[in-house]
Amino acid sequence: xxxxxxxxxxxxxxxxxxxxxxxxxxxxxxxxxxxxxxxxxxxxxxxxxxxxxxxxxxxxxxxxxxxxxxxxxxxxxxxxxxxxxxxxxxxxxxxxxxxxxxxxxxxxxxxxxxxxxxxxxxxxxxxxxxxxxxxxxxxxxxxxxxxxxxxxxxxxxxxxxxxxxxxxxxxxxxxxxxxxxxxxxxxxxxxxxxxxxxxxxxxxxxxxxxxxxxxxxxxxxxxxxxxxxxxxxxxxxxxxxxxxxxxxxxxxxxxxxxxxxxxxxxxxxxxxxxxxxxxxxxxxxxxxxxxxxxxxxxxxxxxxxxxxxxxxxxxxxxxxxxxxxxxxxxxxxxxxxxxxxxxxxxxxxxxxxxxxxxxxxxxxxxxxxxxxxxxxxxxxxxxxxxxxxxxxxxxxxxxxxxxxxxxxxxxxxxx
Amino acid sequence: xxxxxxxxxxxxxxxxxxxxxxxxxxxxxxxxxxxxxxxxxxxxxxxxxxxxxxxxxxxxxxxxxxxxxxxxxxxxxxxxxxxxxxxxxxxxxxxxxxxxxxxxxxxxxxxxxxxxxxxxxxxxxxxxxxxxxxxxxxxxxxxxxxxxxxxxxxxxxxxxxxxxxxxxxxxxxxxxxxxxxxxxxxxxxxxxxxxxxxxxxxxxxxxxxxxxxxxxxxxxxxxxxxxxxxxxxxxxxxxxxxxxxxxxxxxxxxxxxxxxxxxxxxxxxxxxxxxxxxxxxxxxxxxxxxxxxxxxxxxxxxxxxxxxxxxxxxxxxxxxxxxxxxxxxxxxx
Numbered sequence: 001x002x003x004x005x006x007x008x009x010x011x012x013x014x015x016x017x018x019x020x021x022x023x024x025x026x027x028x029x030x031x032x033x034x035x036x037x038x039x040x041x042x043x044x045x046x047x048x049x050x051x052x053x054x055x056x057x058x059x060x061x062x063x064x065x066x067x068x069x070x071x072x073x074x075x076x077x078x079x080x081x082x083x084x085x086x087x088x089x090x091x092x093x094x095x096x097x098x099x100x101x102x103x104x105x106x107x108x109x110x111x112x113x114x115x116x117x118x119x120x121x122x123x124x125x126x127x128x129x130x131x132x133x134x135x136x137x138x139x140x141x142x143x144x145x146x147x148x149x150x151x152x153x154x155x156x157x158x159x160x161x162x163x164x165x166x167x168x169x170x171x172x173x174x175x176x177x178x179x180x181x182x183x184x185x186x187x188x189x190x191x192x193x194x195x196x197x198x199x200x201x202x203x204x205x206x207x208x209x210x211x212x213x214x215x216x217x218x219x220x221x222x223x224x225x226x227x228x229x230x231x232x233x234x235x236x237x238x239x240x241x242x243x244x245x246x247x248x249x250x251x252x253x254x255x256x257x258x259x260x261x262x263x264x265x266x267x268x269x270x271x272x273x274x275x276x277x278x279x280x281x282x283x284x285x286x287x288x289x290x291x292x293x294x295x296x297x298x299x300x301x302x303x304x305x306x307x308x309x310x311x312x313x314x315x316x317x318x319x320x321x322x323x324x325x326x327x328x329x330x331x332x333x334x335x336x337x338x339x340x341x342x343x344x345x346x347x348x349x350x351x352x353x354x355x356x357x358x359x360x361x362x363x364x365x366x367x368x369x370x371x372x373x374x375x376x377x378x379x380x381x382x383x384x385x386x387x388x389x390x391x392x393x394x395x396x397x398x399x400x401x402x403x404x405x406x407x408x409x410x411x412x413x414x415x
Numbered sequence: 416x417x418x419x420x421x422x423x424x425x426x427x428x429x430x431x432x433x434x435x436x437x438x439x440x441x442x443x444x445x446x447x448x449x450x451x452x453x454x455x456x457x458x459x460x461x462x463x464x465x466x467x468x469x470x471x472x473x474x475x476x477x478x479x480x481x482x483x484x485x486x487x488x489x490x491x492x493x494x495x496x497x498x499x500x501x502x503x504x505x506x507x508x509x510x511x512x513x514x515x516x517x518x519x520x521x522x523x524x525x526x527x528x529x530x531x532x533x534x535x536x537x538x539x540x541x542x543x544x545x546x547x548x549x550x551x552x553x554x555x556x557x558x559x560x561x562x563x564x565x566x567x568x569x570x571x572x573x574x575x576x577x578x579x580x581x582x583x584x585x586x587x588x589x590x591x592x593x594x595x596x597x598x599x600x601x602x603x604x605x606x607x608x609x610x611x612x613x614x615x616x617x618x619x620x621x622x623x624x625x626x627x628x629x630x631x632x633x634x635x636x637x638x639x640x641x642x643x644x645x646x647x648x649x650x651x652x653x654x655x656x657x658x659x660x661x662x663x664x665x666x667x668x669x670x671x672x673x674x675x676x677x678x679x680x681x682x683x684x685x686x687x688x689x690x691x692x693x694x695x696x697x698x699x700x701x702x703x704x705x706x707x708x709x710x711x712x713x714x715x716x717x718x719x720x721x722x723x724x725x726x727x728x729x730x731x732x733x734x735x736x737x738x739x740x741x742x743x744x745x746x747x748x
Binding site for chain 1: 705
C-alpha cells in the first residue's frame, strides 16, 4: 500500500517537474530557433541544414563580428530540437522555441508539409518564419504574413534548364515531361510546362508515373514514339536511375535529359555504371563548385555577405565534425542565416514586423547565389537554380553562366 | 443513485488528468502545444483501446480513420469556404463529413475484415489503409498526391484572428473533448451489455456465438465507435489545426504503431491505461527531443522495453494489482 502511494507520488513529482521546468529560460542573444529533422525520413537533409546554419552562425560571430543592431555587435545563437520529421513535433517545438527560448526568428523544418504545419503557430505569435525546406508554391498562396522563403519554389526547378537549352539551341522545340506522381514533382512539371510553352516549345509528351515504380518501359516507349528533343522529369533518386537506365535500354537518344532530385547526387553516376549517366543533367539549388563571388555580385549590382564557398565548406565540416561536402540543403539553410542578419541590420531592429518588412525588400548575393523574395507572399524569386551535367564522371555546373564551372555538352552523348 | 455513482468512479482520475493538463496548458505560457501533443496521444490511445481493449483484435489499419477524418475536415473547408454565409458552419460540415467517411470505412472494414481473426485481420486492415491511400493518389481524387492546402481559404472565409484562435486553441481543445468522450464511452460500454458481450467474444468468440451472442454486431459497434473517435481526432488535430493534407502524410502506419505503444505502455483494456501511456509516451518523446535532440529514439526504445518488461500488463495493470483491496481500487479500471 505504502509502495503504491510512493509510486504515485514519484510519478506526479517527476512529471510535475517536467511540466514546471518548461516555463524557465531567458534569451540573452539574437537566437535562431529551429525544429530540425534530426531523425525520421528527412534526417539526412536535417543534418545538412544544421551544419549549414552552424557554419554561417560561426562566420557571423567570429569573422563578421556579430549582428550590428543599434551600434552594438550582437552574437547569434542557435537553438534547435529534433522534430523527428513529424508534424506534431513541429507545432509543439515551435511554440516552445518562441515562448520558452524566446527566439528571434524561427527556421522551418524540412519539406513542404512540415513547413505548412509550423506556419500557423508562427503566425499566431507573429514570428518571422523562414523556409529553407518547403518548395511548394502553394505555401505562399495561403496568406501567411510572416513566412519568407529561401529555397526556390518547386515550379522553378526546370526553368533554368529550359532557358539554358534555348540559349544554346534556339531551334529545339519538342519537349517531353515525365515526372513522378508526387506533390513536389507535379509542381515542377507544372512550372516546366508553363515555361516551355512560354519559350515557344511544344509539349509532345506529358505523363506522371507512380511512386516506387519498378518499370518505366511502357511510359518510355510511348515517349519514344513522340520523338522528343528534350526530356525533363524525375522525382526521386531510385526512379531517376531507372529512368536513365531504361532510356538506354530502349535506345532513346535525345539532345538533353534533365532529372530532378536524382542526377545531382554523387552516387548517381556510380549506380548507373558511369556510361549511362554521361551527359544527364539535373537542377539543384546549389552545388559545390559554383562560382558566386563578391565580384560577381558587384557585376549584377547586389550586395555581398557571408563566407566564400571554400570558407563555407570548411566551416560546415567543422560544425558537423565530419569530412563531408555540404549539399544544397546546407547551403540554403546557411544563406537563410545571412538573409536574417542583413534584414536585422538594414532595419536596425529585431522587431518581427520590421524584420519581415526588411526581408521583403532585401536583395543580396552570397555563396548560395541571389536572394530576393516577393514582398507580399514571401516567395523566393531572386534565386536561380544551377544546372549540373555529368561529364567524364564529374559533376560540372553548366548553368547559369556566371556560376558555371564548365561548358555544356550538347547534344548529350548517346546512351 | 447509489448504484450508478460507483459505476463511473474510474472516470474521475481520467477526467482529473485531462483537467490538470488543460489547466497547465492554458495558464502556463508556452505549454499549450505540448499539452495538445499529450492530449493527441491520450485521445488516440483511448480511441484505439475501445476496440482493441474489449475485443482483443489488433487493428493495424487504425490510421485510416484518422486520415479519413482529416480528409473530411479538409473537404468541408476546401469546398464550402466559398459560401460566406456558412461562416463557422464549414467546420461543422467538415466534422460531419469526417464522421461520414469514417462510418463508411468502418462499415466496409467491418464487412471485410471483421470476419477474419488474428494476423489475417491485422493484414486486411493494413491492406485497406494502403489501398485507400493509393486509390486517392491513383484516381487523383481530393487533390490526389498533391493533397489539399486550405489554410488560405479558411482565412478568407473566417478572418485571420478567428483562424488563429481555431488552429492554435480550439482544434486542440476539441481533442481534449474527444479524449474525454472516448473515456466515457469506454466506461459506458464496459459496464453495459455491449461490454459483457465483447468480453465474452474476447475470451472465446466461438463459445460466445454458441451462447447466442451476435459477435459481429457487437464488434461492429465497438469498431464504429473507435473509428468515429479516431476520425474526430484526425479532423481536429490535423484537418483543422494544420490547414493541409497530403495522402503520404496521413495514411502512415507509424501512427497506428504509436497507438499500440501508448496503450501497451499504460495497460491494454484499461480505462486509465491510455492516459498514463499517452503521458509517458508524449512527455518522454518531447523531453528527450528537447534535451538530447537526435538521440532521443536511442534512449526512448530502451525505456519502452524496460517498462514493458517490468509491467507486461502496463503501468495501470501493475497499479491495479498493487491497489487491490485498498480504498483506491475503485478509481482504477
